[in-house]
Amino acid sequence: MFPRPIQSLSPTAQRAYKIALPVMLILWLLPLLGVAMTSVRPSSDLAAGNYFGWPSALAFDNYLTVFKNTALDKYLLNSFKVTIPTVIGAVGLSCLTGFALAIYKFRANHLLFFMFVAGNFVPFQILMVPVRDLTVSLGLYNSISGLALFHIAFQTGFCTLFMRNFIKGLPFDLIEVARVEGVTEWQIFRHVVMPLMRPAIAALSVLVFTFIWNDYFWAMVLTTGADTQPITAGLNSLNGQWIAAWNLVSAGSILAALPPVLMFFAMQRHFIAGLTLGAVK
């Protein structure tokens, strides 16, 4: 193990490490702690100049105010409406593409695979004008489905890379045996490979959920207004309305951050497995 296990060092060093851990953590998360604290700070504190001190009272009604006076609930709902279909769509499609690229040997295999990989890295701006045009001409501009369709297509790139590498790691003998038994290719996919893909599906689902929930650029390009915009774009426009009402901005930010954070804690193992794919040989 590297660095040397702390247990093999002197008791003083061990104690120092145990103190350093929480101190470092608080420093690291200071921005977040500040926001959490401000989200329950009464506006009177802000007026009195108490921005970073201890709140004089716990004003949980900041959260109520945010819900009552703004369209935040709509924005949050829109985010779910975009994110959930995207997760299902992109993960579903990439199960198929990943399977095709991992199992079959055909001439265009590598070319297609690297196309998915490369497409996944391009800057969004090179897609912006044509994708917006396409969405307008499909009659889907400023609609949730228009935004979700693009996300599904784009995420398929990353998901295919992931699925293909995952399926490559499965024992190929299983498939050979099934073929000899006369099982059709679709049944192999459905009944031999799919059941083994559960961890990959779980990992990808949390990752895609987070990516799409946090998307801001495409929300700005393809939607406008509280009826269709997700929470990221919504926060931006609310921030304009709430000039200097930092307690409301903070409450809104916490609400916007909550779903991916909960998702992360619920599915931590899968999330990290997905994110660190390839970090170990």
Added chain:
Amino acid sequence: MVPSTAKHTLTPRKRRSRQSLAPWLFLAPGFAMFLVYVIIPVFQSMWVSFFEWDGLSPKIWIGLGNYVELFDDEAFYTSLKNNVIWLALYMLAVPAGLMIALFLNQTVRGIRIYKSLFFFPFVISQVVVGLIFSWFYAPDFGLFYKLIEWITGSQVAILADENLVTYGIIIAGLWPQIAYCMILYLTGLNAVAPDQIEAARLDGAKGMKMLWYVVLPQLRPATFIALVVTVIGALRSFDLVSIMTSGGPYGSSRVLSYYMYEQALSEYGYRMGYGAAIAVVLFAIMMIFISGFIWKMWRDEKGAR
């Protein structure tokens, strides 16, 4: 042979033809979507960059006109310069992530919770990160503002200062990026061969020497991915610039991605052709890196079989 399986067994030729058709059927839906929304638009953008176009009226062919204009556009050079600064400073996320990973790579009680809490910033939307940091930088009361005032004695409104604004935004961007690199290295460190470490330790290696000659070579895959995601993250920077400054003050914090958006789709005008030309330049810069990554992956792929 059992009769029931014999019924299903195909002749070799039939099976082979099934196996050559099957991949295309599996690929069709996903690839069609990817083609329509990602691959084709890349080329359409290149095409649009040769036109003058407001998105509504007919396109006017102007050849390399947009690129010639870019050549003399000071805002373009500002954005390009800022992109280079982003790229250079973002790289700090890789060693910083490694340092935190080394700090956390212990087995004490509760360390798992520490690791996931350190990772926290990456899970949050960049919009929220941007709001948090603008508040910290806010003149008169922001915590960082006060801190700087306390250390240097001078009052600096980072986001309103043309020379500092980009650095201020990059610091906000580094926060989640370091968390990402950290998690990559933590996973990598988990897989470092303990016997090699022990062997090196017996040979008297320790500290930096051990890190450099024994540990880092084993972390190479993690480093590669950390570099890839950091380069891409730096060149994709858009959210933070948009949230924290909208490119200001006086356009001094623009990056190419933001400048493109501003030109093509904002109150400053609908210059789709000019915007597309900016996007093509950004794409070309990204392509230098992408082809490097792909080349390496390709080589590994070849080596694997």
